[in-house]
Amino acid sequence: MTNSFHLWLIPALPFVGFLLNALFGRRLPKSAVTGIALLTTAISLVLVANIALQHASFSSPHVERVATWIAAGPLHVDFSFYLDQLTLVMLLVVTGVGFLIHIYSVGYMAHEEGYWRFFAYLNLFMFFMLVLVMAESYLLMFVGWEGVGLASYLLIGFYFQRDSAANAGRKAFVVNRIGDFGFLVAMFLMLKHFGTLDIQNVMQHISAHPELQSGLLTGIALLLVLGATGKSAQIPLYVWLPDAMEGPTPVSALIHAATMVTAGVYMIARSHVLFDRSPTALLMVAFIGAITAFFAATVALVQTDIKRVLAYSTISQLGYMFMGCGVAAYSAAIFHLVTHAFFKALLFLAAGVIIHALGDEQDLRAMGGLRHRMPVTFWTMTAGVFAISGIPPFAGFVSKGVDLYATFVSPHDGKILWALGLVTAFLTSFYMFRLWYLAFWGEPRKAPAETHEHHGRREGPWSMLAPVAVLAILSLVGGWIGWPPALGGTDHFERYLEPVFRTEAPTYEQVSIAMAMGQPAADVSLQPAAPPPDLRTERLLTAIEFLVALSGWFFADLLYRRRRDTIAREDAQTGGVYGLLKNKYSIDELYSAIIVQPLTAFARIVLWRGVEEHLVDGAGNVAAESAQGGGQLVRRIQSGNIRSYAGWLALGAAAFLIVVIYLERF
Amino acid sequence: MHLVLFILFAMLCVGGALNLVLQRHPINSALSLIVVMTSLAVLYLLLGAEFLAAAQVIVYSGAIMVLFVFVIMLLNAGEEDRTGGSRAAYAAGIPGVAALLGILAYVFLSHPRQFGAAHLGGFLVTTSDLSTVLFRDLLLPFELTSVLILVAILGAVVLARKEY
Amino acid sequence: MGNSVPIACYLGLAAVLFCIGISAFLIKRNIITIFMSIELMLNAVNLTFVAFAHEWHQLSGQIFVFFVMVVAAAEAAVGLAIIIAIFRSRETLNVDQINLMKS
Numbered sequence: 001m002t003n004s005f006h007l008w009l010i011p012a013l014p015f016v017g018f019l020l021n022a023l024f025g026r027r028l029p030k031s032a033v034t035g036i037a038l039l040t041t042a043i044s045l046v047l048v049a050n051i052a053l054q055h056a057s058f059s060s061p062h063v064e065r066v067a068t069w070i071a072a073g074p075l076h077v078d079f080s081f082y083l084d085q086l087t088l089v090m091l092l093v094v095t096g097v098g099f100l101i102h103i104y105s106v107g108y109m110a111h112e113e114g115y116w117r118f119f120a121y122l123n124l125f126m127f128f129m130l131v132l133v134m135a136e137s138y139l140l141m142f143v144g145w146e147g148v149g150l151a152s153y154l155l156i157g158f159y160f161q162r163d164s165a166a167n168a169g170r171k172a173f174v175v176n177r178i179g180d181f182g183f184l185v186a187m188f189l190m191l192k193h194f195g196t197l198d199i200q201n202v203m204q205h206i207s208a209h210p211e212l213q214s215g216l217l218t219g220i221a222l223l224l225v226l227g228a229t230g231k232s233a234q235i236p237l238y239v240w241l242p243d244a245m246e247g248p249t250p251v252s253a254l255i256h257a258a259t260m261v262t263a264g265v266y267m268i269a270r271s272h273v274l275f276d277r278s279p280t281a282l283l284m285v286a287f288i289g290a291i292t293a294f295f296a297a298t299v300a301l302v303q304t305d306i307k308r309v310l311a312y313s314t315i316s317q318l319g320y321m322f323m324g325c326g327v328a329a330y331s332a333a334i335f336h337l338v339t340h341a342f343f344k345a346l347l348f349l350a351a352g353v354i355i356h357a358l359g360d361e362q363d364l365r366a367m368g369g370l371r372h373r374m375p376v377t378f379w380t381m382t383a384g385v386f387a388i389s390g391i392p393p394f395a396g397f398v399s400k401g402v403d404l405y406a407t408f409v410s411p412h413d414g415k416i417l418w419a420l421g422l423v424t425a426f427l428t429s430f431y432m433f434r435l436w437y438l439a440f441w442g443e444p445r446k447a448p449a450e451t452h453e454h455h456g457r458r459e460g461p462w463s464m465l466a467p468v469a470v471l472a473i474l475s476l477v478g479g480w481i482g483w484p485p486a487l488g489g490t491d492h493f494e495r496y497l498e499p500v501f502r503t504e505a506p507t508y509e510q511v512s513i514a515m516a517m518g519q520p521a522a523d524v525s526l527q528p529a530a531p532p533p534d535l536r537t538e539r540l541l542t543a544i545e546f547l548v549a550l551s552g553w554f555f556a557d558l559l560y561r562r563r564r565d566t567i568a569r570e571d572a573q574t575g576g577v578y579g580l581l582k583n584k585y586s587i588d589e590l591y592s593a594i595i596v597q598p599l600t601a602f603a604r605i606v607l608w609r610g611v612e613e614h615l616v617d618g619a620g621n622v623a624a625e626s627a628q629g630g631g632q633l634v635r636r637i638q639s640g641n642i643r644s645y646a647g648w649l650a651l652g653a654a655a656f657l658i659v660v661i662y663l664e665r666f
Numbered sequence: 667m668h669l670v671l672f673i674l675f676a677m678l679c680v681g682g683a684l685n686l687v688l689q690r691h692p693i694n695s696a697l698s699l700i701v702v703m704t705s706l707a708v709l710y711l712l713l714g715a716e717f718l719a720a721a722q723v724i725v726y727s728g729a730i731m732v733l734f735v736f737v738i739m740l741l742n743a744g745e746e747d748r749t750g751g752s753r754a755a756y757a758a759g760i761p762g763v764a765a766l767l768g769i770l771a772y773v774f775l776s777h778p779r780q781f782g783a784a785h786l787g788g789f790l791v792t793t794s795d796l797s798t799v800l801f802r803d804l805l806l807p808f809e810l811t812s813v814l815i816l817v818a819i820l821g822a823v824v825l826a827r828k829e830y
Numbered sequence: 831m832g833n834s835v836p837i838a839c840y841l842g843l844a845a846v847l848f849c850i851g852i853s854a855f856l857i858k859r860n861i862i863t864i865f866m867s868i869e870l871m872l873n874a875v876n877l878t879f880v881a882f883a884h885e886w887h888q889l890s891g892q893i894f895v896f897f898v899m900v901v902a903a904a905e906a907a908v909g910l911a912i913i914i915a916i917f918r919s920r921e922t923l924n925v926d927q928i929n930l931m932k933s
Contacts, residue, residue: 643859643926646856647755657766680843686863730902733910734866741862741914746860767846774842774845781836781837782836784840786834815900822911825912829918
């Protein structure tokens with residue numbers, strides 16, 4: 001490309017914002033802090049929009065090299081940024097939703113002591129996320145990966161005086177680290193076998209060498225998946241996300257719904273060439289996604305904290321994205337990523353409005369009847385609930401539909417995965433409508449005197465309501481860009497992303513078919529692509545999904561609107577299935593017993609007492625004591641007695657003489 | 667002849683030395699030391715060092731030992747009393763001495779042929795030879811030794827003075 | 831035959847005298863006697879020097895002995911002066927009792 005887009009400006013601006021707010025924010029007036037934070041993000045957004053308008057589709061990906069980073073022998077990594085359609089989609093989501101949430105935070109965090117700190121961290125997060133998305137090399141992506149983990153830790157533990165918040169931050173960081181380990185080892189393997197860490201070079205290398213063992217590729221892919229499960233909160237590393245709700249609600253919206261948690265999905269999509277060559281890994285991804293989706297949905301059924309419901313819902317929806325990747329329907333997964341960013345951020349922000357208005361009340365059992373007192377929130381949140389449940393024509397219906405259809409037609413256990421996805425869709429619809437009914441319908445359970453009324457209008461400041469409204473609109477129309485042909489649309493989204501995911505190497509289907517027939521993967525030549533989509537099946541499946549969503553609504557209505565005592569009965573149930581779900585299957589306790597306790601015991605007993613006290617301190621003590629003891633011993637020679645001096649003299653002279661004579665001789 | 671003289675005076679030396687060790691009264695030790703010195707002077711003569719033999723008798727036996735005897739008498743040193751010594755002296759000293767003797771014996775006696783033999787009159791050094799070297803090549807050390815002696819005199823006078 | 835004595839005998843004699851001197855140094859308790867044993871050791875060394883001078887037909891051995899004698903004389907004078915001074919303060923010539931560092 002001839003002209004440079006100055007891609008480096010896009011992450012650099014939020015970084016400048018971070019520096020200014022971190023260094024000077026404490027002393028600046030609140031308006032200055034706000035101005036710095038919003039301006040830097042807004043300019044990044046404008047730049048991204050500019051690029052998007054200029055290049056509606058790329059003929060070829062655009063690479064910009066900013067500087068050399070590492071040039072050491074065979075390892076060569078640059079600070080370079082990569083721009084293609086996928087990157088552009090992610091950039092739009094990150095900067096767009098990010099900017100909206102920045103505006104929202106102005107209102108939400110207005111009374112906080114650490115206002116400047118919050119915006120500094122938020123900008124830091126934007127910087128790292130943008131680096132992650134635009135990185136051309138896995139190493140640079142890892143920098144962004146770790147960085148967003150750091151920002152997440154800082155923001156989860158924002159109310160650091162609270163023990164629970166500090167612990168949650170630490171838990172998030174540690175669990176992420178386990179995933180990062182997988183990512184790191186994958187990078188080592190890539191470096192060793194491919195000699196490069198640049199994403200495109202790695203992909204080309206894999207394409208050019210069809211004889212590469214699927215064992216190695218599966219290994220690398222699975223390690224990358226470990227990293228992705230850490231970041232995107234899938235089984236087994238999802239445990240940090242519910243606890244992360246200790247952070248302020250804008251943080252939950254931005255980081256734990258729209259952007260950071262999607263990094264894992266993005267990474268898998270980016271590495272699709274690698275994954276295409278390893279059917280085992282893809283199958284793992286699909287099943288992890290499906291099982292996580294189902295599992296998280298079941299836990300969400302009985303949660304009473306509004307943010308916890310949304311957290312488990314996020315885990316569940318991320319499972320859908322993983323499932324989409326797992327059947328090599330990458331553009332479907334990214335589509336769901338985009339729509340999910342819209343409606344999940346919307347749901348979190350709207351929940352935040354409620355929490356803010358009720359004076360930091362998060363328990364659903366204390367809410368009720370809010371639809372009269374908070375109309376804007378009611379309508380916007382309704383849009384979000386409809387979207388996530390898959391009611392047409394909202395965004396979730398389209399993206400979930402595309403995702404599930406791709407799963408259905410997959411030749412590898414596609415039907416099983418689809419069935420899981422369908423059940424999860426029912427549960428999703430059910431618990432979201434449950435939330436909807438408990439919060440907005442029925443009699444108000446919280447006394448009106450406790451509501452928060454300093455804004456004049458009782459709902460909240462415009463800075464909080466405007467972004468919510470924008471997101472609501474996006475939740476409605478966001479899916480229309482990917483309306484599938486089966487239902488009469490032209491799937492712009494998939495066609496836009498097609499150049500990214502098209503590959504000249506054998507595709508997943510081709511490799512798995514060849515392997516099923518006993519051919520080695522190397523012999524797979526370019527065969528004709530899979531048969532064209534079956535429109536009738538797709539329409540049928542879509543209809544089934546719609547019915548399932550409606551039935552979820554129906555049951556929720558039955559249990560939570562027509563009957564008033566359901567929530568009280570839920571509370572009373574502690575045993576059996578209810579107990580299991582309420583305790584989140586006791587997974588946290590399981591991890592604690594299996595992993596955390598032994599590790600802490602090990603650290604305390606072996607490392608602290610054993611190594612630290614005995615070895616390290618001991619070595620120091622031994623050295624000191626031996627010096628002292630040696631000194632005591634040697635001191636006896638200085639007795640003041642002439643005769644003992646004489647004796648030692650004689651001995652010394654003899655020794656000296658022996659040494660000299662024998663040195664002469666030999 | 668040479669051999670007889672050597673054996674005779676060597677025995678005298680060793681006898682005197684042993685007597686020095688074995689006597690309890692220091693004056694007896696001093697007198698046996700004089701015997702040793704004089705015998706050594708004869709041995710120097712046998713080895714052809716005339717001047718040194720004379721110097722040995724005059725300086726060592728005649729001056730130094732006399733000094734010793736004066737001091738013994740001045741201080742009225744009596745017989746030695748047996749006091750407990752230090753164990754280190756025996757513990758470290760005896761092995762040291764033994765080792766020393768052993769190694770010297772080994773060095774000197776292992777190859778008796780690499781050392782030659784001393785003949786009577788084989789290498790005679792006259793006083794004039796000695797003085798030529800002293801006053802020509804080693805004049806500076808010679809003068810320094812005279813300074814050394816001066817310092818020693820002064821030191822002895824100062825140290826032994828009675829404090830009033 | 832009786833006219834020559836192997837140099838090794840002279841050297842051996844000197845070694846024996848030296849070792850007797852060290853033993854006296856270690857065994858004796860009177861400080862003057864100890865001092866005398868030092869003189870004995872010096873004499874043994876002198877004998878060695880003269881013997882080697884005779885063997886290699888070089889003067890320097892005897893020159894060295896000359897200087898040793900001078901230094902021994904000076905040392906004897908000063909050493910005895912010190913002993914007198916010590917005797918004046920301690921009233922004893924026993925080495926074991928002249929011990930400033932007695933604990």
